[in-house]
Amino acid sequence: MENLNLEGSAKTPTVNFNSADGTLELKGRSIPENSIEFYKPLNDWIDSYATSPKSSTIVDVKLEYFNTSSSKCILDLFKQLESLNKQDTEVKVNWYFEEDDEDMAEAGEDYQAIINLPFEMIEVEEI
Amino acid sequence: MTSELLTTILQIMESKMERFEERPKIKKKVFNVLVECLQNLYHHIDEDIDDQETDQNELNSLFMIAKTVSTYTITTGNYMKPKDVDSLRNKLDLINGMTKEELKAYYKQVLNEGTMSAKGTAGLGMIDIARKSGKKLNYDFSSINDNLTFFSLSVKIEE
Numbered sequence: 001m002e003n004l005n006l007e008g009s010a011k012t013p014t015v016n017f018n019s020a021d022g023t024l025e026l027k028g029r030s031i032p033e034n035s036i037e038f039y040k041p042l043n044d045w046i047d048s049y050a051t052s053p054k055s056s057t058i059v060d061v062k063l064e065y066f067n068t069s070s071s072k073c074i075l076d077l078f079k080q081l082e083s084l085n086k087q088d089t090e091v092k093v094n095w096y097f098e099e100d101d102e103d104m105a106e107a108g109e110d111y112q113a114i115i116n117l118p119f120e121m122i123e124v125e126e127i
Numbered sequence: 128m129t130s131e132l133l134t135t136i137l138q139i140m141e142s143k144m145e146r147f148e149e150r151p152k153i154k155k156k157v158f159n160v161l162v163e164c165l166q167n168l169y170h171h172i173d174e175d176i177d178d179q180e181t182d183q184n185e186l187n188s189l190f191m192i193a194k195t196v197s198t199y200t201i202t203t204g205n206y207m208k209p210k211d212v213d214s215l216r217n218k219l220d221l222i223n224g225m226t227k228e229e230l231k232a233y234y235k236q237v238l239n240e241g242t243m244s245a246k247g248t249a250g251l252g253m254i255d256i257a258r259k260s261g262k263k264l265n266y267d268f269s270s271i272n273d274n275l276t277f278f279s280l281s282v283k284i285e286e
Contacts, residue, residue: 010134031162032139033130033169033249065155069250072243100152100211103159103259110231114239 004045012038013063017045022054022089027062027127030070039056039073046080053089057081062096062127063104071107078115085117093119098127128168128188134244136165147184147194156259156284157199163252164282165190165258170248172205185275196284204279212268212276222253223263230258260284 001019008028016025022048032038033119035106055064059081066074078093085091095108112119140161144154168188189204207215216249225233234254256283257264 010138032247033133033166036243036245036247065159065162067159067166068249068255069166069243069247071238071251071255072241072249075238098151101155102152103155106231110235110238114235122243 001048004041017041017042017049019049019054022057023060023087024057025062027060029064030066030074032067032069035067035069035104039070039077042077043080043126046077046084050084051082055083057084057089057091059091059093060096061093061108064098064127066107067080073109077115078111078117082115082117091117093117094122095119096122096124096127099123099125128165128172130169133165133169136190137161150286152200153284153286155199159259160201160256160284161192163256164191164201164280167252168203169278170246171207189279196269199284200281201284202279202281204277206271206275207278209270209273209276210279215278216266216268218253219264221264222257225257227258227261230254234258256282 004017006015011032013028013030097104138254185206191202262283269277
């Protein structure tokens with residue numbers, strides 16, 4: 001299957017979903033007024049990835065900003081991956097945040113509390 | 128408030144804060160609150176007011192940002208229908224009555240159980256603004272006439 005690569009914009013993140021590696025990366029900022037439209041192709045990609053996933057799937061979330069419209073879409077994306085986990089693939093989430101960014105660290109904890117997937121919180125100097 | 132205007136305001140504010148050499152932590156909080164406040168204007172004005180009987184001026188909205196030594200104050204204002212005032216007031220009072228931990232729990236509950244509108248709003252904006260600000264949300268409703276009320280919201284971000 002094809003990879004999903006989208007270049008980031010002022011309001012949308014860079015997307016690198018790689019089916020051969022089983023790596024899904026979301027990077028930058030996600031602040032569109034309506035996130036549904038942007039996230040739909042990502043959900044669709046995961047649906048087709050789910051038919052023949054790698055044994056291990058790594059999700060790298062490296063977001064600098066996201067709005068509340070995106071927060072719901074990101075949750076839905078995690079829920080999709082949660083249902084995939086332990087069927088044919090082990091899913092792991094790496095949640096990156098910049099040092100001193102308590103809000104982004106807390107946002108990761110919020111997802112971790114709701115979603116039944118292993119989360120690793122990774123503090124970096126700059127995203 | 129259009130999508131393009133929103134992008135422009137955000138770009139201007141980002142470069143201004145860059146020039147002030149604002150601390151990353153504050154810069155991020157201000158940016159996040161700005162996004163939510165401006166997108167509230169973007170989403171709610173047309174829904175509430177944009178009908179045949181309304182004067183175009185009443186689609187206007189207000190946006191101000193002020194900086195003192197240690198505090199940013201973001202103020203927005205928009206017209207709304209009087210019938211919608213009570214539910215918004217109740218929501219804001221509920222949020223203002225919550226502790227930090229209660230807000231976190233409430234956010235997670237709405238995030239997990241709430242549904243998204245077709246416009247992409249998740250009902251999380253005010254909760255998120257309150258969490259990022261860490262202060263009570265200051266608000267006011269002033270009645271213009273039987274068909275219109277002006278809503279204003281003022282959010283503080285302190286170092």
